Amino acid sequence: xxxxxxxxxxxxxxxxxxxxxxxxxxxxxxxxxxxxxxxxxxxxxxxxxxxxxxxxxxxxxxxxxxxxxxxxxxxxxxxxxxxxxxxxxxxxxxxxxxxxxxxxxxxxxxxxxxxxxxxxxxxxxxxxxxxxxxxxxxxxxxxxxxxxxxxxxxxxxxxxxxxxxxxxxxxxxxxxxxxxxxxxxxxxxxxxxxxxxxxxxxxxxxxxxxxxxxxxxxxxxxxxxxxxxx
DNA sequence: TCAAGTTTAGTGTCGCAAGG
DNA sequence: CCTTGCGACACTAAACTTGA
Numbered sequence: 001x002x003x004x005x006x007x008x009x010x011x012x013x014x015x016x017x018x019x020x021x022x023x024x025x026x027x028x029x030x031x032x033x034x035x036x037x038x039x040x041x042x043x044x045x046x047x048x049x050x051x052x053x054x055x056x057x058x059x060x061x062x063x064x065x066x067x068x069x070x071x072x073x074x075x076x077x078x079x080x081x082x083x084x085x086x087x088x089x090x091x092x093x094x095x096x097x098x099x100x101x102x103x104x105x106x107x108x109x110x111x112x113x114x115x116x117x118x119x120x121x122x123x124x125x126x127x128x129x130x131x132x133x134x135x136x137x138x139x140x141x142x143x144x145x146x147x148x149x150x151x152x153x154x155x156x157x158x159x160x161x162x163x164x165x166x167x168x169x170x171x172x173x174x175x176x177x178x179x180x181x182x183x184x185x186x187x188x189x190x191x192x193x194x195x196x197x198x199x200x201x202x203x204x205x206x207x208x209x210x211x212x213x214x215x216x217x218x219x220x221x222x223x224x225x226x227x228x229x230x
Numbered sequence: 231t232c233a234a235g236t237t238t239a240g241t242g243t244c245g246c247a248a249g250g
Numbered sequence: 251c252c253t254t255g256c257g258a259c260a261c262t263a264a265a266c267t268t269g270a
Contacts, residue, residue, distance in 0.1 A: 123268090135236085
């Protein structure tokens with residue numbers, strides 16, 4: 001049986017973001033039945049249109065409310081950079097689809113400077129360090145020295161915050177592995193090319209990404225948990 | 231240039247434990 | 251005894267990186 005691509009099949013059920021001491025952690029009930037595997041991995045379960053996490057009821061909002069709250073959170077932060085592990089392949093396509101559905105994409109893009117994927121970033125920063133695995137769990141354990149609960153969005157973002165600090169990427173490395181939601185829609189979507197000699201370029205009249213670099217408070221780690229559509 | 235390996239997510243199957 | 255819930259494991263897809 002073919003596996004349905006994640007960006008076409010996943011729905012957001014938890015969205016968490018951390019910036020400095022501020023955090024956002026919201027849940028929404030998926031509009032479809034959760035598959036056995038998805039429930040097993042995430043610990044979430046839907047019964048009678050209510051969401052449970054490890055058998056405990058969870059306070060939920062509508063998907064639109066979650067997205068609007070997320071954008072409001074970003075607006076408090078003066079156009080931050082969104083950081084996540086492998087978000088270019090998984091999280092951002094799901095997020096972009098959800099934003100598109102509620103016509104919130106333009107508003108979202110005004111609220112952020114760009115997105116940064118820590119998977120290629122870590123490969124770049126840790127090149128030649130003999131890292132056996134670039135999974136987020138492994139990187140956090142290796143660089144930060146702690147274990148955490150994978151597949152819990154809030155735990156994910158908190159560990160990612162520590163990981164990002166531990167990586168301490170240069171502005172050039174950050175720009176090299178950054179992208180926008182618009183770039184995801186293009187067939188040959190790739191992270192922005194590395195600047196050659198003249199530094200990062202400005203993107204479509206917005207403030208350049210590198211203006212935000214090195215400011216820990218302007219970096220938002222995000223994570224979402226998906227559920228398969230049947 | 232291309233094969234191998236990496237990440238994320240999912241599915242299917244098996245075995246074990248608990249409860250009716 | 252049967253059903254249900256859950257964990258472990260092996261596998262798949264797509265995009266990307268790495269190294270020969």
